[in-house]
Amino acid sequence: MSESPLGRPALWPVLRLRCPYCAVESLRKDGSWFDFKAVCPRCHYKIERENGYFTGASWMINFPVTGTLAFLLVVVLYLGAPSLGSMGIAAVTSLFTFAFGIWFFPFSQSLWLWMEHSLHPLRDEDRVAPQGPKD
Ligand SMILES: [Zn+2]
Numbered sequence: 001m002s003e004s005p006l007g008r009p010a011l012w013p014v015l016r017l018r019c020p021y022c023a024v025e026s027l028r029k030d031g032s033w034f035d036f037k038a039v040c041p042r043c044h045y046k047i048e049r050e051n052g053y054f055t056g057a058s059w060m061i062n063f064p065v066t067g068t069l070a071f072l073l074v075v076v077l078y079l080g081a082p083s084l085g086s087m088g089i090a091a092v093t094s095l096f097t098f099a100f101g102i103w104f105f106p107f108s109q110s111l112w113l114w115m116e117h118s119l120h121p122l123r124d125e126d127r128v129a130p131q132g133p134k135d
Contacts, residue, residue: 006035006043009117014110020045020117027110034105045127047113062104070097 009020019025022042029035036054038048048054070093077089084092 006045006122008121009114011114014114015107017110020046020110020114021029022043027113028106032103036106036109039128043124043127044129049116049126053116054109056114056116057086057109058105061111062101062108065108066101066104069100 006021010023011020013023014020014027017027019027019040019042019043022040026042027036027040029037036049039046051081052058073093073096077084077092081089107127
């Protein structure tokens with residue numbers, strides 16, 4: 001197995017939603033919380049390697065993390081604020097789960113990208129030719 005020309009993906013930039021190779025470019029499209037760019041404009045590699053690439057991010061990262069935190073929140077509220085009652089705890093947990101799941105969505109995608117790239121380093125077909133300046 002040959003080493004990627006860009007080296008191994010770094011975790012710290014991914015946690016800040018930055019490219020794991022150049023650590024400069026945002027993974028997200030400008031003005032969007034959910035959509036990732038198709039290509040890193042600096043590294044010229046495809047961020048979404050194939051159609052449905054980020055499906056695993058929801059199933060393997062977002063849902064388990066959000067569900068675990070929601071469960072822990074239920075336990076904390078049940079033990080720490082029993083006066084809320086079961087409906088109050090359910091309401092608080094539902095709001096938290098909804099808000100956290102949306103907020104965490106791009107982080108689950110970037111973590112998925114980092115894990116996938118750590119297991120399957122970039123190949124030549126994952127890169128696109130750099131675009132020259134437009135006239
Ligand atoms: Zn990059």
